[in-house]
Amino acid sequence: MNQRCYSVAIDGPAGAGKSTMARRAAQALNFVYVDTGAIYRTVAYATLSRGIMPEDGDAVAALLPELKLELSWQEGVQHMLLNGSDVTTEIRKPEISDGASKVAALPVVRDFLMETQRNAARIHSVIMDGRDIGTVVLPDADVKIFLSASPEVRAKRRLLELQAQNRTLTFEEVLQDIKERDYRDSHRKTAPLRQADDAVLLDTSNLSLEESVDAILNLIRKKIGL
Ligand code: DC
Numbered sequence: 001m002n003q004r005c006y007s008v009a010i011d012g013p014a015g016a017g018k019s020t021m022a023r024r025a026a027q028a029l030n031f032v033y034v035d036t037g038a039i040y041r042t043v044a045y046a047t048l049s050r051g052i053m054p055e056d057g058d059a060v061a062a063l064l065p066e067l068k069l070e071l072s073w074q075e076g077v078q079h080m081l082l083n084g085s086d087v088t089t090e091i092r093k094p095e096i097s098d099g100a101s102k103v104a105a106l107p108v109v110r111d112f113l114m115e116t117q118r119n120a121a122r123i124h125s126v127i128m129d130g131r132d133i134g135t136v137v138l139p140d141a142d143v144k145i146f147l148s149a150s151p152e153v154r155a156k157r158r159l160l161e162l163q164a165q166n167r168t169l170t171f172e173e174v175l176q177d178i179k180e181r182d183y184r185d186s187h188r189k190t191a192p193l194r195q196a197d198d199a200v201l202l203d204t205s206n207l208s209l210e211e212s213v214d215a216i217l218n219l220i221r222k223k224i225g226l
Helices: 018-029 036-049 057-066 094-103 107-123 133-137 151-164 171-187 209-224
Strands: 007-011 032-035 069-074 077-082 126-130 143-148 200-203
Touching: 007 018, 007 133, 018 032, 018 126, 018 209, 032 036, 032 077, 032 107, 036 057, 036 069, 036 077, 036 094, 036 107, 036 126, 057 107, 069 107, 094 171, 107 126, 107 133, 126 133, 133 143, 143 209, 151 171, 200 209
Parallel strands: 007 126, 007 143, 032 126, 143 200
Antiparallel strands: 069 077
Protein backbone atom coordinates (compact mmCIF):
# COMPACT_ATOMS: atom_id res chain seq x y z
CA MET A 1 0.00 0.00 0.00
CA ASN A 2 1.26 3.50 -0.82
CA GLN A 3 2.20 5.63 2.17
CA ARG A 4 0.07 8.75 2.49
CA CYS A 5 1.82 11.99 1.50
CA TYR A 6 1.29 14.92 3.86
CA SER A 7 1.49 18.51 2.78
CA VAL A 8 2.26 21.56 4.86
CA ALA A 9 1.87 25.02 3.32
CA ILE A 10 3.89 27.87 4.79
CA ASP A 11 3.22 31.31 3.35
CA GLY A 12 4.33 34.76 4.38
CA PRO A 13 6.15 37.90 3.30
CA ALA A 14 9.79 38.22 2.23
CA GLY A 15 12.26 37.73 5.07
CA ALA A 16 9.80 36.19 7.55
CA GLY A 17 12.26 33.31 7.89
CA LYS A 18 10.08 30.87 5.97
CA SER A 19 12.87 29.04 4.20
CA THR A 20 15.18 28.50 7.18
CA MET A 21 12.30 27.48 9.44
CA ALA A 22 10.59 25.31 6.84
CA ARG A 23 13.88 23.55 6.02
CA ARG A 24 14.55 22.76 9.68
CA ALA A 25 11.01 21.57 10.30
CA ALA A 26 11.15 19.37 7.18
CA GLN A 27 14.41 17.81 8.39
CA ALA A 28 12.87 17.03 11.78
CA LEU A 29 9.87 15.33 10.15
CA ASN A 30 11.75 13.72 7.29
CA PHE A 31 9.62 15.64 4.78
CA VAL A 32 10.92 17.22 1.57
CA TYR A 33 11.29 20.98 1.76
CA VAL A 34 10.07 22.77 -1.38
CA ASP A 35 11.14 26.39 -1.76
CA THR A 36 8.78 27.80 -4.41
CA GLY A 37 10.43 31.24 -4.29
CA ALA A 38 13.49 29.56 -5.83
CA ILE A 39 11.36 28.50 -8.81
CA TYR A 40 10.20 32.10 -9.43
CA ARG A 41 13.79 33.24 -8.95
CA THR A 42 14.93 30.80 -11.64
CA VAL A 43 12.44 32.27 -14.12
CA ALA A 44 13.69 35.77 -13.19
CA TYR A 45 17.28 34.64 -13.69
CA ALA A 46 16.47 33.24 -17.14
CA THR A 47 14.64 36.45 -18.03
CA LEU A 48 17.35 38.85 -16.87
CA SER A 49 20.20 36.83 -18.33
CA ARG A 50 18.60 37.18 -21.77
CA GLY A 51 18.17 40.92 -21.36
CA ILE A 52 14.39 40.71 -21.01
CA MET A 53 12.67 43.09 -18.58
CA PRO A 54 10.87 40.98 -15.94
CA GLU A 55 7.77 43.15 -16.18
CA ASP A 56 7.51 42.67 -19.98
CA GLY A 57 4.69 40.10 -19.97
CA ASP A 58 4.78 39.33 -23.72
CA ALA A 59 8.53 38.79 -23.83
CA VAL A 60 8.50 36.66 -20.67
CA ALA A 61 5.58 34.60 -22.03
CA ALA A 62 7.52 33.97 -25.25
CA LEU A 63 10.52 32.78 -23.23
CA LEU A 64 8.66 30.30 -20.98
CA PRO A 65 8.39 27.40 -23.49
CA GLU A 66 12.19 27.43 -23.74
CA LEU A 67 12.66 26.89 -20.02
CA LYS A 68 13.11 23.45 -18.50
CA LEU A 69 12.95 23.80 -14.72
CA GLU A 70 13.89 20.93 -12.47
CA LEU A 71 14.10 20.60 -8.71
CA SER A 72 16.57 18.20 -7.14
CA TRP A 73 17.60 17.62 -3.54
CA GLN A 74 21.15 17.08 -2.36
CA GLU A 75 21.46 16.29 1.35
CA GLY A 76 18.13 17.94 2.00
CA VAL A 77 19.06 21.12 0.12
CA GLN A 78 16.92 22.03 -2.88
CA HIS A 79 18.83 22.73 -6.09
CA MET A 80 17.35 24.49 -9.10
CA LEU A 81 18.29 23.35 -12.57
CA LEU A 82 17.59 25.61 -15.53
CA ASN A 83 17.90 23.79 -18.85
CA GLY A 84 20.24 21.37 -17.11
CA SER A 85 22.50 23.96 -15.38
CA ASP A 86 22.55 24.33 -11.61
CA VAL A 87 21.63 27.98 -10.85
CA THR A 88 21.07 27.53 -7.08
CA THR A 89 23.71 30.12 -6.12
CA GLU A 90 23.04 32.66 -8.89
CA ILE A 91 19.35 33.04 -8.02
CA ARG A 92 20.13 34.43 -4.54
CA LYS A 93 21.43 37.80 -5.79
CA PRO A 94 19.40 40.89 -4.76
CA GLU A 95 18.65 41.86 -8.39
CA ILE A 96 17.08 38.44 -8.85
CA SER A 97 14.88 39.02 -5.74
CA ASP A 98 13.49 42.11 -7.37
CA GLY A 99 13.05 40.39 -10.76
CA ALA A 100 11.35 37.39 -9.13
CA SER A 101 8.77 39.61 -7.49
CA LYS A 102 8.10 41.18 -10.93
CA VAL A 103 7.78 37.94 -12.94
CA ALA A 104 5.66 36.50 -10.10
CA ALA A 105 3.07 39.21 -10.79
CA LEU A 106 2.51 37.79 -14.33
CA PRO A 107 -0.41 35.30 -14.47
CA VAL A 108 1.27 33.46 -17.37
CA VAL A 109 4.27 32.72 -15.13
CA ARG A 110 2.11 31.61 -12.19
CA ASP A 111 0.17 29.21 -14.47
CA PHE A 112 3.38 27.89 -16.00
CA LEU A 113 4.80 27.03 -12.56
CA MET A 114 1.66 25.50 -11.06
CA GLU A 115 2.25 21.90 -12.13
CA THR A 116 5.92 21.91 -11.13
CA GLN A 117 4.86 22.89 -7.61
CA ARG A 118 1.89 20.50 -7.36
CA ASN A 119 3.92 17.58 -8.74
CA ALA A 120 6.43 17.92 -5.92
CA ALA A 121 3.62 17.45 -3.39
CA ARG A 122 2.18 14.43 -5.22
CA ILE A 123 5.19 12.22 -4.74
CA HIS A 124 6.59 13.33 -1.38
CA SER A 125 5.40 14.53 2.02
CA VAL A 126 6.33 18.19 1.76
CA ILE A 127 6.69 21.42 3.57
CA MET A 128 6.24 23.94 0.77
CA ASP A 129 6.85 27.61 1.30
CA GLY A 130 5.81 30.58 -0.81
CA ARG A 131 3.13 33.25 -1.03
CA ASP A 132 0.06 31.43 -2.36
CA ILE A 133 0.65 27.82 -1.32
CA GLY A 134 -2.24 27.60 1.16
CA THR A 135 -4.56 29.71 -1.00
CA VAL A 136 -3.89 28.49 -4.57
CA VAL A 137 -1.20 25.84 -5.07
CA LEU A 138 -2.20 23.39 -2.31
CA PRO A 139 -5.64 24.53 -1.14
CA ASP A 140 -6.17 21.10 0.48
CA ALA A 141 -2.88 21.11 2.40
CA ASP A 142 -3.08 19.20 5.70
CA VAL A 143 -1.57 22.12 7.61
CA LYS A 144 -1.42 25.80 6.64
CA ILE A 145 0.76 28.30 8.44
CA PHE A 146 1.10 32.01 7.72
CA LEU A 147 4.45 33.24 9.03
CA SER A 148 4.87 36.89 9.73
CA ALA A 149 7.22 39.35 11.44
CA SER A 150 7.51 43.13 11.41
CA PRO A 151 9.28 44.67 8.37
CA GLU A 152 12.11 45.90 10.63
CA VAL A 153 12.73 42.45 12.13
CA ARG A 154 12.64 40.90 8.65
CA ALA A 155 15.07 43.50 7.30
CA LYS A 156 17.45 42.83 10.17
CA ARG A 157 17.36 39.08 9.48
CA ARG A 158 17.84 39.56 5.73
CA LEU A 159 20.76 41.93 6.33
CA LEU A 160 22.54 39.29 8.44
CA GLU A 161 22.04 36.73 5.64
CA LEU A 162 23.40 39.16 3.04
CA GLN A 163 26.38 40.08 5.23
CA ALA A 164 27.17 36.38 5.55
CA GLN A 165 27.42 36.38 1.72
CA ASN A 166 29.76 39.42 1.90
CA ARG A 167 27.16 41.74 0.40
CA THR A 168 27.37 45.34 1.53
CA LEU A 169 23.86 46.73 1.76
CA THR A 170 22.62 49.10 4.46
CA PHE A 171 19.73 48.34 6.80
CA GLU A 172 17.69 51.10 5.11
CA GLU A 173 18.25 49.61 1.63
CA VAL A 174 17.18 46.16 2.77
CA LEU A 175 14.13 47.56 4.61
CA GLN A 176 13.12 49.54 1.54
CA ASP A 177 13.45 46.44 -0.66
CA ILE A 178 11.34 44.40 1.78
CA LYS A 179 8.61 47.04 1.88
CA GLU A 180 8.52 47.31 -1.93
CA ARG A 181 8.30 43.54 -2.33
CA ASP A 182 5.61 43.30 0.36
CA TYR A 183 3.57 45.87 -1.51
CA ARG A 184 4.03 44.23 -4.92
CA ASP A 185 3.46 40.67 -3.63
CA SER A 186 0.29 41.55 -1.75
CA HIS A 187 -1.24 43.95 -4.30
CA ARG A 188 -0.85 41.96 -7.50
CA LYS A 189 -4.06 40.78 -9.17
CA THR A 190 -3.20 37.10 -9.46
CA ALA A 191 -2.65 35.03 -6.31
CA PRO A 192 -1.59 37.90 -4.05
CA LEU A 193 0.14 37.19 -0.76
CA ARG A 194 -2.59 36.67 1.80
CA GLN A 195 -3.34 34.41 4.73
CA ALA A 196 -5.65 31.51 3.81
CA ASP A 197 -8.85 31.48 5.88
CA ASP A 198 -7.86 28.17 7.45
CA ALA A 199 -4.18 29.05 8.06
CA VAL A 200 -2.72 29.56 11.52
CA LEU A 201 -0.95 32.90 11.93
CA LEU A 202 2.48 32.69 13.56
CA ASP A 203 4.20 36.00 14.26
CA THR A 204 7.90 35.33 14.82
CA SER A 205 8.97 38.93 15.56
CA ASN A 206 9.79 38.02 19.16
CA LEU A 207 10.76 34.38 18.65
CA SER A 208 14.23 32.95 18.08
CA LEU A 209 14.79 30.59 15.17
CA GLU A 210 14.61 27.57 17.50
CA GLU A 211 11.41 28.80 19.12
CA SER A 212 9.85 29.43 15.71
CA VAL A 213 10.77 25.96 14.44
CA ASP A 214 9.38 24.39 17.63
CA ALA A 215 6.14 26.34 17.22
CA ILE A 216 5.85 25.15 13.59
CA LEU A 217 6.56 21.53 14.55
CA ASN A 218 3.98 21.69 17.36
CA LEU A 219 1.34 22.98 14.96
CA ILE A 220 2.10 20.27 12.41
CA ARG A 221 2.24 17.44 14.96
CA LYS A 222 -1.00 18.54 16.57
CA LYS A 223 -2.77 18.72 13.20
CA ILE A 224 -1.55 15.48 11.60
CA GLY A 225 -0.66 13.52 14.70
CA LEU A 226 2.97 12.70 13.80
O1 DC B 1 10.60 33.70 -1.11
P1 DC B 1 11.48 34.42 -2.10
O2 DC B 1 11.96 35.76 -1.60
O3 DC B 1 12.62 33.56 -2.59
O4 DC B 1 10.53 34.69 -3.38
C1 DC B 1 10.95 35.47 -4.47
C2 DC B 1 9.74 36.18 -5.09
O5 DC B 1 8.88 35.21 -5.70
C3 DC B 1 8.86 36.94 -4.09
O6 DC B 1 9.02 38.34 -4.21
C4 DC B 1 7.45 36.59 -4.43
C5 DC B 1 7.53 35.50 -5.44
N1 DC B 1 6.83 34.28 -5.02
C6 DC B 1 5.50 34.17 -5.31
O7 DC B 1 4.90 35.11 -5.85
N2 DC B 1 4.83 33.02 -5.03
C7 DC B 1 5.46 32.01 -4.42
N3 DC B 1 4.78 30.89 -4.15
C8 DC B 1 6.82 32.12 -4.06
C9 DC B 1 7.50 33.28 -4.37
